[in-house]
Amino acid sequence: MPVPAPNLYPPFNTIRLSHVELGVTDLQRSRAFYVDTLGLQVTEEDASTIYLRAMEERGHHCIILKQTDKAGARYLGFKVYDEDNLDRAAAFFKARGLPVDWVDSPHITRAFRTRDPQGIPLEFYARMDRLPPIHQQYALYRGVKPLRIDHFNCFSPDVDAAVAFWNEIGFRVTEYTEDADTGRLWATWLHRKGGVHDIAFTNGAGPRLHHTAFWVPTPLNIIDLLDLMSTTGWLANIERGPGRHGISNAFFLYIRDPDGHRIELYCSDYQTVDPDHEPIRWDLKDPQRQTLWGSPAPRSWFEEGSLFAGTAPVQSTLAASPIIAP
Structure with missing residues (x-):
């Protein structure tokens, strides 16, 4: 099967990938890996969840670690251009018989969850809480x-x-x-x-x-x-x-x-x-x-x-x- 010609005018405008939520079985052990070893920055945490971002990112998080009984990938997040494109994205998935569930996603204005035809769980949104830049705070790099x-x-x-x-x-x-x-x-x-x-x-x-x-x-x-x-x-x-x-x-x-x-x-x-x-x-x-x-x-x-x-x-x-x- 040949590679399809690029679709330069898609039904909605996705800017980029954004974030992933991972289920982990030992939250503090995972914190030691992602924060103390890799060097991701904690933006918020409690007893069950840790939100992380990397040094150039202004969005609240790029990875969420969630304490769970069984490890797994919970969903992949993507950012669209604006709220109109978010509604167009929801309409696209709904028209193809795929689930569209509007969710209360922390630090995100509006978001819906869906799946692609093969079953990958996805989250789409347009606006995430913005944080002050830290890319020149070199004392934080590790x-x-x-x-x-x-x-x-x-x-x-x-x-x-x-x-x-x-x-x-x-x-x-x-x-x-x-x-x-x-x-x-x-x-x-x-x-x-x-x-x-x-x-x-x-x-x-x-x-x-x-x-x-x-x-x-x-x-x-x-x-x-x-x-x-x-x-x-x-x-x-x-x-x-x-x-x-x-x-x-x-x-x-x-x-x-x-x-x-x-x-x-x-x-x-x-x-x-x-x-x-x-x-x-x-x-x-x-x-x-x-x-x-x-x-x-x-x-x-x-x-x-x-x-x-x-x-x-x-x-x-x-x-x-x-x-x-x-």
Whole structure:
């Protein structure tokens, strides 16, 4: 199935990804990981919930940690241009028979929850509480010095179908992996904000959240984090990297939080704002697809992910396999 032509005039204007809520089983252990180790900033907390933001962000939060009995990804948040676009988004999902539930989402003016056709729980909003800037408060920088949330990656049982839907609402493909034997999509990267991606889809049992990524200043910050994690009790939480992706050209590191939620630290991708930007194709068996330097990912990277609340994953319809590290 070919990559669809970009929809430059979608039914509503999504600006970017915004936030994620994760269910965690030990809130204080997760705080030690996200705050004391990664360096995210606490904007509000109580006995059951911690709101966090990164150093360049003015919105109240980019990640919510919620104490739960069972770990999982509760929903992915996206910001639309204004209240009119929020209403248009709600009408779009409703017209396609997808749920639209207006919710009281803390620190957000108006928001609705829905799901995409594969079952990924989503939240859309236009206005979040704004906070004073902290990007020049250098005494606050610690850990990997995270600047902003960058993207989500989700396992999808049918990447072609996922791309068709997200393309309809204006997410544009920047790069993709094709299975040469079937001509089907094995993975895709789609954006709204002008980077390589706001959301990506990887073939596998799903939907599940593969990872949430944070943009960091330089590769040296990632090296510093590795030194910190390896000497403060987090060695076993380092999963993959550091390295440079072939796809996106980004320098990366993948780590796991105390509940197994995967986090990517990420920098050095490229700009994609031109409306006639042409997607880059990769073959599934290209050894430089995963890592420019040729190192394959471990099996856990292809098989393990966070379950979405209220959604039972189904097996992929594409059996093709990438190169996997022994």
